[in-house]
Amino acid sequence: MSDLVAIIYPSEAKAEEVRQRLLKLQKEYLISISDAVIAAKTEAGPVKLNQLVNTTAVGAVSGSFWGLLIGLIFLNPLLGVALGAASGALGGALSDYGIDDAFMKELSEKLQPGNAALFVLIKNMTPDKVLREIQDAGGTVLKTSLDDTKEQQLRDALAKAATAPVPPETNAA
Structure with a gap:
């Protein structure tokens, strides 16, 4: 505890x-x-x-990675990075750690x-x-x-x- x-x-x-x-x-x-x-x-x-811990920055970085990976699969990595970073940053900003x-x-x-x-x-x-x-x-x-x-x-x-x-x-x- x-x-x-x-x-x-x-x-x-x-x-x-x-x-x-x-x-x-x-x-x-x-x-x-x-x-x-x-x-x-x-x-x-x-x-x-x-x-x-800046959860917004951590979310943006992890979202960028996953967005790039998904973007590569669908042959549009730049769009994937942008969407992934935006959604990751939003998710990080809304999460509360500690x-x-x-x-x-x-x-x-x-x-x-x-x-x-x-x-x-x-x-x-x-x-x-x-x-x-x-x-x-x-x-x-x-x-x-x-x-x-x-x-x-x-x-x-x-x-x-x-x-x-x-x-x-x-x-x-």
Whole structure:
């Protein structure tokens, strides 16, 4: 069973930085992620989703391949590619992979303009090592499906970053 974790960050760039850290940890087999989406609330108000997988592009590529193949059979490969790409892109745009888009947009409406929420669907993880890697980024837990003790560990780890003193900047002469 997968767990959902949604954390609010002060900017989309900060959320992207944490997502990249998690993807790096996935390469080290410390976490297994099904989906990781950033929902950013723009200054104008609407919520923009930054998906990990662009289903429209994937659909267009696979549709192009199948369209070319069918087009070759019927001696019109260019028409087959065009129709295949269009139908594949449409199918990809209409499909939803991982976390439900409507759910993310609904939760993200609560964000302040300029803030972003990182939604992560986690298959499994080594909690102590993952928390150690992301705790200095801070953030506020928006929602989780973790059990109460794991959720409290996450909240405590992120709160440490908020209360940690900021190191003084060094000026090079």
